[in-house]
Amino acid sequence: MPSWWRKSSSKEVKKKKGNRESFIDTIATIHRKLKSSSEEKCNGRSGGSRRRCIDTVSEMGSLSRVLSPVPSSQVSRCPSFAEKPHAQPLPLPRVQLSNIERTNSGISVVSKPESDRESNQLFYLPLPGPGCVSSREDHTYAEGDLATASISSDSSIDSDDPSDSRLLSPMGSDYENGNRTNINSPSCVIQKDPFPTVYQKNSKDTLKAGHLLCNNQVLSTSPKWKPSSTHMQNIQIPFHGTLSSAPDSSMSSPSRSPMRVFSVEQVRNSSFWAAKTYPDIASTHCSSPGSGQNSGHNSVGGDMSGQLFWQHIRCSPECSPIPSPRMTSPGPNSRIQSGAATPLHPRSGGPAAESPTSRPDDVKQKSHRLPLPPITITKTCPFSPSYSATTTPTVPRSSNRVEHPTSPGSQWKKGRLLGRGTFGHVYLGFNSESGEMCAMKEVTLFADDAKSKESAQQLGQEIALLSRLRHPNIVQYYGSETVDDKLYIYLEYVSGGSIYKLLQEYGQFGEVATRSYTQQILSGLAYLHTKNTVHRDIKGANILVDPNGRVKLADFGMAKHITGQSCPLSFNGSPYWMAPEVIKNSNGCNLAVDIWSLGCTEGKSFIRLCLQRNPLHRPTAAQLLEHPFVRNVAPLERTISSAEHSKGPAAMRSQAFGHGKNHLKLDSEGMGMHQSRGSKNCFRIKVSLLDAYSPKNVSCPISPIGSPLLHSRSPQHVTLIPIRSSTPLTSSSIPFQHLKQPTTYSLAGIGMTQRSQNCGFHTNGNMPYHEPKPDLSQGFPQGSYVFRDIFFPDKCVLGNQVGHSVPGDPRKLFDVQSVLADCVSQQLLRDHIKLNIHGL
Numbered sequence: 001m002p003s004w005w006r007k008s009s010s011k012e013v014k015k016k017k018g019n020r021e022s023f024i025d026t027i028a029t030i031h032r033k034l035k036s037s038s039e040e041k042c043n044g045r046s047g048g049s050r051r052r053c054i055d056t057v058s059e060m061g062s063l064s065r066v067l068s069p070v071p072s073s074q075v076s077r078c079p080s081f082a083e084k085p086h087a088q089p090l091p092l093p094r095v096q097l098s099n100i101e102r103t104n105s106g107i108s109v110v111s112k113p114e115s116d117r118e119s120n121q122l123f124y125l126p127l128p129g130p131g132c133v134s135s136r137e138d139h140t141y142a143e144g145d146l147a148t149a150s151i152s153s154d155s156s157i158d159s160d161d162p163s164d165s166r167l168l169s170p171m172g173s174d175y176e177n178g179n180r181t182n183i184n185s186p187s188c189v190i191q192k193d194p195f196p197t198v199y200q201k202n203s204k205d206t207l208k209a210g211h212l213l214c215n216n217q218v219l220s221t222s223p224k225w226k227p228s229s230t231h232m233q234n235i236q237i238p239f240h241g242t243l244s245s246a247p248d249s250s251m252s253s254p255s256r257s258p259m260r261v262f263s264v265e266q267v268r269n270s271s272f273w274a275a276k277t278y279p280d281i282a283s284t285h286c287s288s289p290g291s292g293q294n295s296g297h298n299s300v301g302g303d304m305s306g307q308l309f310w311q312h313i314r315c316s317p318e319c320s321p322i323p324s325p326r327m328t329s330p331g332p333n334s335r336i337q338s339g340a341a342t343p344l345h346p347r348s349g350g351p352a353a354e355s356p357t358s359r360p361d362d363v364k365q366k367s368h369r370l371p372l373p374p375i376t377i378t379k380t381c382p383f384s385p386s387y388s389a390t391t392t393p394t395v396p397r398s399s400n401r402v403e404h405p406t407s408p409g410s411q412w413k414k415g416r417l418l419g420r421g422t423f424g425h426v427y428l429g430f431n432s433e434s435g436e437m438c439a440m441k442e443v444t445l446f447a448d449d450a451k452s453k454e455s456a457q458q459l460g461q462e463i464a465l466l467s468r469l470r471h472p473n474i475v476q477y478y479g480s481e482t483v484d485d486k487l488y489i490y491l492e493y494v495s496g497g498s499i500y501k502l503l504q505e506y507g508q509f510g511e512v513a514t515r516s517y518t519q520q521i522l523s524g525l526a527y528l529h530t531k532n533t534v535h536r537d538i539k540g541a542n543i544l545v546d547p548n549g550r551v552k553l554a555d556f557g558m559a560k561h562i563t564g565q566s567c568p569l570s571f572n573g574s575p576y577w578m579a580p581e582v583i584k585n586s587n588g589c590n591l592a593v594d595i596w597s598l599g600c601t602e603g604k605s606f607i608r609l610c611l612q613r614n615p616l617h618r619p620t621a622a623q624l625l626e627h628p629f630v631r632n633v634a635p636l637e638r639t640i641s642s643a644e645h646s647k648g649p650a651a652m653r654s655q656a657f658g659h660g661k662n663h664l665k666l667d668s669e670g671m672g673m674h675q676s677r678g679s680k681n682c683f684r685i686k687v688s689l690l691d692a693y694s695p696k697n698v699s700c701p702i703s704p705i706g707s708p709l710l711h712s713r714s715p716q717h718v719t720l721i722p723i724r725s726s727t728p729l730t731s732s733s734i735p736f737q738h739l740k741q742p743t744t745y746s747l748a749g750i751g752m753t754q755r756s757q758n759c760g761f762h763t764n765g766n767m768p769y770h771e772p773k774p775d776l777s778q779g780f781p782q783g784s785y786v787f788r789d790i791f792f793p794d795k796c797v798l799g800n801q802v803g804h805s806v807p808g809d810p811r812k813l814f815d816v817q818s819v820l821a822d823c824v825s826q827q828l829l830r831d832h833i834k835l836n837i838h839g840l
């Protein structure tokens with residue numbers, strides 16, 4: 001070999017190694033900071049606070065331990081197992097035990113230096129230690145864990161990849177699917193704060209931590225929920241071959257989706273990416289063996305020519321005219337290449353395997369196999385490279401489950417691919433010991449990527465934020481760990497997939513679902529905002545649904561904790577959901593940006609409330625929870641449960657009405673305005689959409705999930721005609737203050753003939769309404785759609801009276817208000833509505 005070549009190669013190796021270390025340093029620094037923060041809290045406490053501190057540390061997620069800045073200490077703790085009299089071997093088959101060493105450290109996996117990787121190594125599988133026991137006392141919302149951990153029998157891949165079902169032009173697809181901005185596209189925007197402050201670390205510390213991490217190769221987090229067993233050990237399992245524990249895709253790098261808005265630096269480098277040659281890609285087929293899955297976000301198969309070819313023939317919604325140089329996902333042909341061997345990434349160091357429990361010669365089984373007992377798995381693939389990745393100390397614990405698992409050796413095994421995101425793939429994780437499931441977000445950390453560090457920062461930010469959140473409408477964070485060059489984030493498994501996917505597969509939602517989802521999203525947002533955290537990427541693809549209809553906000557990669565009134569100006573998120581102030585860089589980011597995004601994502605009923613250009617005019621999430629569209633919405637799961645015990649279809653319809661408190665009353669009163677079928681005592685209200693009177697100057701961003709109510713097929717027909725507006729429409733926005741204006745909507749019913757004195761009210765018994773007097777020449781009078789009763793349910797309108805008192809049965813009027821509110825909500829969904837009531 002020529003000397004110049006050797007020199008060059010040496011430099012290259014050093015460079016790559018340096019990049020790798022630098023990248024891992026970033027992760028390490030993030031984890032160290034989290035740990036440091038936790039330790040500071042701990043040190044500031046004493047006595048009885050100690051336990052609480054431990055809990056806090058545990059609850060903060062494994063991140064603080066995984067990426068401890070002092071990994072050496074963690075490592076040193078591993079052998080201490082011998083000193084622990086309570087240390088007991090795991091109930092694993094003998095064939096395993098011979099190769100397993102245990103420690104009592106709560107620290108997870110530690111592997112040998114890279115130089116030893118080709119030999120049979122011992123590395124520690126993460127098992128929680130006694131000191132990591134979490135009381136989980138404040139796990140208020142843990143009840144949802146089991147509900148969401150249902151097993152999906154669908155062997156196919158659940159992908160939310162918008163590219164799956166669309167043949168769109170790059171721009172068009174981007175627009176319709178709302179994917180994040182393509183850094184290479186003309187519409188790309190600039191992120192002003194590419195590096196969150198919290199992750200701007202001291203370089204020395206970073207280097208130190210990173211070095212240790214590199215030496216150890218594998219570090220894992222402490223579990224968010226740690227088993228309370230007193231026999232927590234780590235296991236050392238001989239390692240054969242590569243440590244690529246989840247080498248499903250050799251191209252899984254933490255690169256971003258082309259549709260995501262990123263930093264200035266990224267944008268600047270876009271030309272670099274566009275012009276760059278991609279030896280890694282060219283030399284590597286991007287396939288996801290066994291995935292059988294829809295194409296990934298930014299996936300194109302194989303080398304660059306393959307990418308271009310695919311884009312030409314398919315134009316994935318996330319495809320950019322300029323293919324992303326950092327394609328992280330298997331190509332679209334991965335579906336038909338299911339089971340095909342995955343070529344190695346030049347640095348993957350070993351053969352890829354889709355599943356850690358898979359045999360290399362049984363690819364199909366890799367992606368579709370059922371969870372097998374540990375002994376079976378072990379015999380099949382006792383120490384496969386990917387086996388380590390599926391082991392984690394992280395054990396989700398719900399309040400209604402045993403806190404002391406019989407076996408402390410809970411191990412996550414990577415299962416089928418659930419979806420692909422910007423940073424990597426998400427797999428189903430199964431704990432064959434406990435039977436639990438989780439979602440494993442896997443990110444390959446290739447340090448030769450100039451942007452990997454930033455990717456790590458973003459992931460670290462997501463981890464840091466998620467670890468502090470606990471709410472039934474937010475995907476629960478379980479923990480994270482770094483295994484070799486892969487980062488795993490363990491999350492609550494939400495088996496229903498995203499709203500986006502559900503809409504794609506099943507079409508529009510009914511009103512009950514829409515209202516329920518909206519209400520739950522708002523609940524999650526309200527909680528999030530109380531934490532001064534803004535999600536910044538609310539959209540259908542990031543809202544998951546469990547089998548019981550419970551909604552979970554997910555993907556906090558763009559989330560940010562803000563201090564003060566607003567966070568530093570940044571441009572993150574998905575353009576078509578972005579609030580105007582974000583786009584205009586006028587006010588930076590604030591909590592209100594999520595409200596705007598919500599208006600773009602759910603139904604249309606909130607659109608005029610949410611999509612107000614002035615963020616100060618937007619109602620808060622808490623205020624929107626009082627909107628009749630979501631107020632009193634019964635949880636879907638409760639509705640289903642109640643329906644099972646109902647006496648007949650009428651009761652079920654009543655249940656399905658959505659007003660948990662009122663639907664029975666409505667039914668008995670014959671006021672089931674949303675029931676147009678079968679209820680003799682009901683009247684129907686029909687809605688017609690007149691495009692000719694569509695509102696003017698109304699910002700109406702296209703949602704990738706569409707509007708469930710725009711093309712309603714629901715038999716529920718509601719018609720309202722706005723007759724007047726106390727606030728003449730002068731702009732596209734409706735100041736929130738105007739919501740306090742008197743009600744000026746209309747609802748005509750049978751026999752409603754009594755006209756009010758000053759508002760054009762008509763009454764029919766207890767049924768208030770307004771005479772429809774649409775000023776069509778003015779367009780849609782938006783102001784008339786916002787009325788006090790929506791937000792002030794205690795102030796009822798009866799006849800021409802506005803007050804708190806409710807003559808007769810208060811529930812009746814409340815029902816009426818609910819009905820009216822529903823109608824107005826419907827009214828908000830349409831550009832123009834025509835009254836057409838049919839009495840029965």
Ligand SMILES: Nc1ncnc2c1ncn2[C@@H]1O[C@H](COP(=O)(O)OP(=O)(O)OP(=O)(O)O)[C@@H](O)[C@H]1O
Pocket residue numbers: 158159160161257297418419420421422423424425426439475491492493494495497498541542544554555556557
């Ligand atoms: N907790 C979960 N349960 C079930 N499926 C999940 C879960 N988290 C993610 N997924 C699936 O994986 C896909 C990608 O996940 P996610 O969006 O979090 O990744 P990402 O890298 O942050 O993507 P992006 O930032 O581009 O939206 C989701 O669309 C969903 O299909």
